[in-house]
Every structure is written in C-alpha cells, then in structure tokens.
Amino acid sequence: MRIAMNSARRAFLSRSAAGLIGALLLAGCAPQSYLVLLENPGGGNGKVLVTGASGRQAGVERAGDALALNADGPRPLVVDADQVQRDFGAALAAQPPLPESFLLYFEGGERLTAESLARLPDILAAIARRPAADVSIIGHTDTMGNASANEGLGLARAEAVRKLLESEGAKPLEMNATSHGERNPLIPTPDETQEPRNRRVEVTVR
Amino acid sequence: MLAFGLAAHAEDNARIGYVKTLSGDANIVSGETSSAARVGSPLKLGDRIITGANASLGLILKDNTVLSLGPDTEISVDDYLYAPAREALRLDARILRGTLHYISGVIARLKPDAVTVRTPTGTIGVRGTRFVVKVAD
Incomplete structure (x- = not known):
C-alpha cells in the first residue's frame, strides 16, 4: 500500500515537472501559434473569443493579453512585448494609414x-x-x-x-x-x- | 434562379478592397491565376494573398477593416458582404500561416458576431478590436 502511494506520488511529481517545463517553454520561446489583443487606434479595446477544433473556448479582453492557439484548443498565455515585436514587427509596420x-x-x-x-x-x-x-x-x-x-x-x-x-x-x-x-x-x-x-x-x- | 446566379456571380467579382502598402514580393492568387501584388491591386472575394520571405503587405477592405501581413504569410478572404442598407454584413477571413495584424472596420461595429478569422486550429470571433495572430508552419 505504502509503495503504491509512493509510486503514484512520483508519477504526479513527474507530470507536474513536465507541465512546468512546458509552461516555461511557452513563456520563454516563441509559442507555435498565438494571438495577442492590442489597444484600438482610438484607445480602449474590444475582445476576442477563440473556439478550438475540439469546441474548447477561451477569450481575452485586456490589451496585451494573449492566447496560445494549440491543436487541442486555445489556452491563456503570457508573452512579453519584445516577443510580440519580434514576431509582429513587420506586420505592424505594414499597416496602411487608417481610413x-x-x-x-x-x-x-x-x-x-x-x-x-x-x-x-x-x-x-x-x-x-x-x-x-x-x-x-x-x-x-x-x-x-x-x-x-x-x-x-x-x-x-x-x-x-x-x-x-x-x-x-x-x-x-x-x-x-x-x-x-x-x-x-x-x-x-x-x-x-x-x-x-x-x-x-x-x-x-x- | 438565373437572376440569382448572375447576382451572386457579380458579387463574387466585386472589388472588396485594395492593397495599400507593399514591401518585397507578394502574390495574389485569384482562382487559377497568380499575379504579383502592387500598391493599388484590387482584392476580390476568395483571393489568396501570399507574402514572400522578406515581404509585408497592408490592405484595406470596403468597410474600413485594415489587414496587414508579415513575411511568409498566406491569408484569404472567404466571405464578405458589406451592404449596411440591406443589413447584409459578413467578414470571414482565414490565415493559413504567418503573421496578421487586424483592425476592425464597420462590419464589426454594426454586427459584432459577423466577423470571424479562422486559423488551422480554431476560429477567432472578433468583438470590435485590434489584434495580432501568428500561425506557425
């Protein structure tokens, strides 16, 4: 009984470590696919709601908030401003003058x-x-x-x-x-x- | 039935926007035809826009929606209706790969649930806003 518990505990810890490393990878490196809500040209911001293939939903409603767009659905994500600039600098610079x-x-x-x-x-x-x-x-x-x-x-x-x-x-x-x-x-x-x-x-x- | 077919056809061929900025090489694929994009190139429903390795491109649709693309990006506008008088409002765009910057136009303001941007893994419902999205290969 005691041995079984220990092995369950080890399995749990090992899963947690894998989860932690996964989270660090997402925060530190460029995630595969993701979305960042930005402030509107006139100030303020709206919101977006992402529905994944599995039906899983997640939304963001504050400027700067991000979602990872994973194969199993959207997940909340933390991305720093430098990463956003590296990934989206060219697309942002290509914005035409607003109507x-x-x-x-x-x-x-x-x-x-x-x-x-x-x-x-x-x-x-x-x-x-x-x-x-x-x-x-x-x-x-x-x-x-x-x-x-x-x-x-x-x-x-x-x-x-x-x-x-x-x-x-x-x-x-x-x-x-x-x-x-x-x-x-x-x-x-x-x-x-x-x-x-x-x-x-x-x-x-x- | 014939009249309906003609009307739908006319709408399919309508210009729904124009390329406004371009840096580097980009192509517009319209049906079977691919042509080099230029500042001023018209965009039609169903067209696919593809930017090269060091390219970027910005466009504005008839309802003032602004889309700008980073390098190695491919998008298409698959559904577009902008007739506020008839309350016919719909924008459905798709990003297959690359980076896209989106700023809402009139369609999103008049009918918030009428705008969707699809990615390979999901659908982005847009509620009057600005965002960037990246789709890795």
Whole structure:
C-alpha cells in the first residue's frame, strides 16, 4: 500500500515537472501559434473569443493579453512585448494609414454650406497623401418629402461632391457615389422634419 | 434562379478592397491565376494573398477593416458582404500561416458576431478590436 502511494506520488511529481517545463517553454520561446489583443487606434479595446477544433473556448479582453492557439484548443498565455515585436514587427509596420471620414452639409438641394465647401482641400489632401486611395461618398437627406425622392436627392448630393472632387483634380483608384436617402439619419426625427444635420454626405478616404 | 446566379456571380467579382502598402514580393492568387501584388491591386472575394520571405503587405477592405501581413504569410478572404442598407454584413477571413495584424472596420461595429478569422486550429470571433495572430508552419 505504502509503495503504491509512493509510486503514484512520483508519477504526479513527474507530470507536474513536465507541465512546468512546458509552461516555461511557452513563456520563454516563441509559442507555435498565438494571438495577442492590442489597444484600438482610438484607445480602449474590444475582445476576442477563440473556439478550438475540439469546441474548447477561451477569450481575452485586456490589451496585451494573449492566447496560445494549440491543436487541442486555445489556452491563456503570457508573452512579453519584445516577443510580440519580434514576431509582429513587420506586420505592424505594414499597416496602411487608417481610413479618414469627412461629413459635408447642405443648405438644401445639392448646394454645400460654405463651411463644408471649405473642407474640400482637407479631403483632397487625404486622397493625395495615400499612394492608392479609394473613396466612397454616401449621400443622406432629412425626412422632408417622400422616401423615393430622397433616395434620388441623396444620390444627387453624393454625385455633386464626387464631381467637385474630380474637378479639383482628385484621382483615386475608385470614387463611388451612393445614397442612403432618409434611411440613415444622423439625428433621428419624425417623418417630414427639416434637420440640417441630416442633409449630409459622408466621404471616406481609404 | 438565373437572376440569382448572375447576382451572386457579380458579387463574387466585386472589388472588396485594395492593397495599400507593399514591401518585397507578394502574390495574389485569384482562382487559377497568380499575379504579383502592387500598391493599388484590387482584392476580390476568395483571393489568396501570399507574402514572400522578406515581404509585408497592408490592405484595406470596403468597410474600413485594415489587414496587414508579415513575411511568409498566406491569408484569404472567404466571405464578405458589406451592404449596411440591406443589413447584409459578413467578414470571414482565414490565415493559413504567418503573421496578421487586424483592425476592425464597420462590419464589426454594426454586427459584432459577423466577423470571424479562422486559423488551422480554431476560429477567432472578433468583438470590435485590434489584434495580432501568428500561425506557425
């Protein structure tokens, strides 16, 4: 009985040592496959949830936290910043400039407010800064008038901005004008409501 | 049925993003065709992007999702729907090997459970965030 216990104890210790060495290897050297949550460009962070082939799940929700992506599923992992830089320096450095969005407002019809007209040079500069910019232009209206007329008005506004940018020499890879009509107000209002902040075009430069 | 087939086909061939940065050699494999990637190369649904030994590449998808790849990396974008007006939102990308840096775009913001990044050993569910992932050979 005593001998059996000793042998069980030895087996336990030996398993623990193997586990400890395994943990040290993961912490000290590059693990095979892993993921690290990073802070968002605007600050703060979201979270990720990894589901392994076996159905095993693990998540991370703090920037800097990591998961080993093992064949038998994800496991919590500690990785130092130097390791992250060694493994991901090239991928991080290849990040393109983040997309920029601009909101332009209208007097009514397709005429931009003076303030918004004055923002065009900023948009042109954002396009020129990027070696391969593509641009999307989405037109919106307030809820005055019927919905289908507003689809058309939103598109006319987006097209007007596209022509203005083209006439100022913008040459992105692609410049798409589309309309959300009155369906996507910045400020929710009842139907048939004048709202200058909803008479807008959103320009995104990627 | 025919109309549906045509619509699906048109969507398959649509440009879903562009290559924005490139260092070294990378290829875009589209169906049976492989071509050298350039800054400005369009990306289509199902395309596979492969970077060489000392290469890196950055791209932006239509919904402002930013993906950048380190050397010896292979990824594909297997499902992509970006039509907020129809509430059709889906991004499913895959990393087969190498290193990937991911920054969420509009799809993740509007519909958090619509974004997945698959690795050989699991599926990463993305809840509006930025992360890096490495897949060893």
